[in-house]
Amino acid sequence: MNTSVDSTPAFIEATYKKMDANIATVRKRMGRALTYGEKVLYGHLDNADDAELVAGSSYIKTRPDRVALQDATAQMAVLQFMLADKNEAAVPVTVHCDHLIRAQKGAESDLNIARIENREVYDFLSSASQRYGFGCWMPGAGIIHQVVIEQYGFPGLMMLGTDSHTPHAGGLGAFASGVGGADAVDVMVGLPWEVLHPKFIGVHLTGELQGWAAPKDVILNLLGKLTCSGGTNRVFEYFGPGADTISCTGKATICNMGAEFGATTSTFPYDEHMATFLAACNREDVAQVADKYKHLLRADDEVLANPENYFDQVIELDLSTLEPHLVGPHSPDRACTVANMTQYVKDGGHPENITYALVGSCTNSSYEDMGRITVMAEQIAAHGAKLKIPMLITPGSEQIRATIERDGQLAKLEAIGATLLANACGPCIGQWNREGIEEGFRNSIVTSYNRNFPKRNDGNSGTSAFIGSPETCLAYAMTGSFTVNPFTTEYTAADGSTFTLTPPGKVDETPRLKLVRDDKGFLAPIDDRTNITVQVSPDSERLSLLTPFDRWNGKDFTGLHLLLKAKGKCTTDHISPAGPWLRFRGHLDNISGNMFSGAVNAFTGEPGNARNQLTGELQEYNTIAREYTAAGENWVVVGDTNYGEGSSREHAAMCPRHMGGRAVITRSFARIHETNLKKQGILPLTFADAADYDLVQEGDTIDLTGITEIKPGSTITARLNHDDGTTSEITLNHSLNEEQIDWFKAGSALNFLRG
Ligand code: F3S
Incomplete structure (x- = not known):
């Protein structure tokens, strides 16, 4: 019986050996060099000997290494898994209680309320996890994608998650796809994951980000070019000298939002930044195994020399030329540079008043993100100034929260007026109990999240949400308005003088003292599970056991x-x-x-x-x-x-x-x-x-x-x-x-x- 859900070095080495064998088989069959994404995908084929491998048309069967479930989608996935009558899952499974926590007053009080409000769901998920051998991250431990890269991600991992931003783990070199609960249940019961063979898009990055441009702007720029459907059935593989200049968590931000153009996944090849991140997470042993299998964890040299011969399309992007962007409202592909925002908002008739800045979430709450906005906070504090509008911060995990508390970033952000929310999705998924506004109130908000469909954040149809980097959001929190460019405008200091913000420059991408280790919110699988009862009350209005759907009657x-x-x-x-x-x-x-x-x-x-x-x-x-x-x-x-x-x-x-x-x-x-x-x-x-x-x-x-x-x-x-x-x-x-x-x-x- 396997009671470990960890990505142990032994587990990872076994994965690499299987990948190696599968890749050798496919390489022989295809007689050509392979991209990195192909290596991970083909390395996980269920039938490498005879799978039909035609990008864009054949369905392939794969064997993902693990499954992650977030609490909103986990409920139905676990209920479906129970219908399958199994005693344990076929692969490591973790459940993450992050979506159901409402943001209202601040981290501690919101978490206490959530524990009471959602008790029956948490009891159900934790009891089912103990019954079936899943790991369960209880409320407050963090947001699924951040916890996954801190605890389980590794280069070459193939993972499914019942959340569309599962590709976040591509920042750590994973092939991670967001799926519905039914696909996850397939893998949990031991069936292969069947997916349309994606096409592979190479994104060749050159140069280095300058000034106010952040990793977020890479993906916002691409979204503007490719639109929301531009990535359907495609895998985006980033490579080139520019890729080597971006931190592991910056890469994760880019991969996360590949979901916005519908990509099957996005990924980066293994590099030093990933090893650095693993070390910061106290997982140096994982980097050591990856180092041994480097040949599997990057594209073949022939691909890098002539990418246009191997990818279905190659997109060139010079990072040095990228400007900070915002996208919105109501669709993540409406991209505009910050420099042109004033006119864009005016022309579009969008609300000029910005009422909130929201920073963090699974997408942008890394140590580096927090470090860069802290440099801005220091500039603001040095002039005795404060934010003009409220700014809410949702850390991706308790480890990140505790680390920015230890290293001082949190105090500096709070000193200029920011409010810390729970380590949870909160306003990113509409769990924002926003007070003091009436339905239809016209206003804009800026967020470093990833989605901006109407009502997504506060449930108000009058709110227009614009997505940008944490730096851009903080800058607009100083203006409270789109009528000026926050990077060039002059702010008034406490002594009446004026100042402008300057780009934060390079900050530590991982903490020098490593991330604070914290697994207090983790419920590990147990050995003896036979006496565990899964808790579902028959009169619950939130949970109900499933009955199978009716069969087709055989008629048109x-x-x-x-x-x-x-x-x-x-x-x-x-x-x-x-x-x-x-x-x-x-x-x-x-x-x-x-x-x-x-x-x-x-x-x-x-x-x-x-x-x-x-x-x-x-x-x-x-x-x-x-x-x-x-x-x-x-x-x-x-x-x-x-x-x-x-x-x-x-x-x-x-x-x-x-x-x-x-x-x-x-x-x-x-x-x-x-x-x-x-x-x-x-x-x-x-x-x-x-x-x-x-x-x-x-x-x-x-x-x-x-x-x-x-x-x-x-x-x-x-x-x-x-x-x-x-x-x-x-x-x-x-x-x-x-x-x-x-x-x-x-x-x-x-x-x-x-x-
Ligand atoms: Fe949660 Fe928003 Fe990410 S809902 S998982 S923080 S996209």
């Missing part, structure tokens, strides 16, 4: 009601919003009350409701779906492009399935969500002709034929029965392979697994 679908035709962006935040709904993540029926509440109805241009085809009334989507179910009828959703982008939450697929959805028809899907729909037994279909989206009318019912003969590459015919008695017939494509078709027939992937 006829008379499906059109529940929703979504217009424009329809992310998983639109399909299954977070914020106050996070409390129901472990209760499928209750959380279904939020289904599609953020999706914009193409016929009204408004979010939240549609016409009930049975009654003609305008009602919330979830109410209509329940009425269709009560009438024994099913429904379909139509979406636009990149439907389901954003978070990996499988609730966005499970809720529609639970509420009677049978198919989702779109112009295109985001990768993770399309897989999640397949896992839950919903057919994801795409218009063969994207223009056919326009043929769908408000009162339509839809017949889908060709399902009875469905096979890889086949088409489905949709007959749209319009209100006026006319019909339109259109062709739909699907991307299900043989196994995924079996999932659909069984009713879900988990049903298929149970047999």
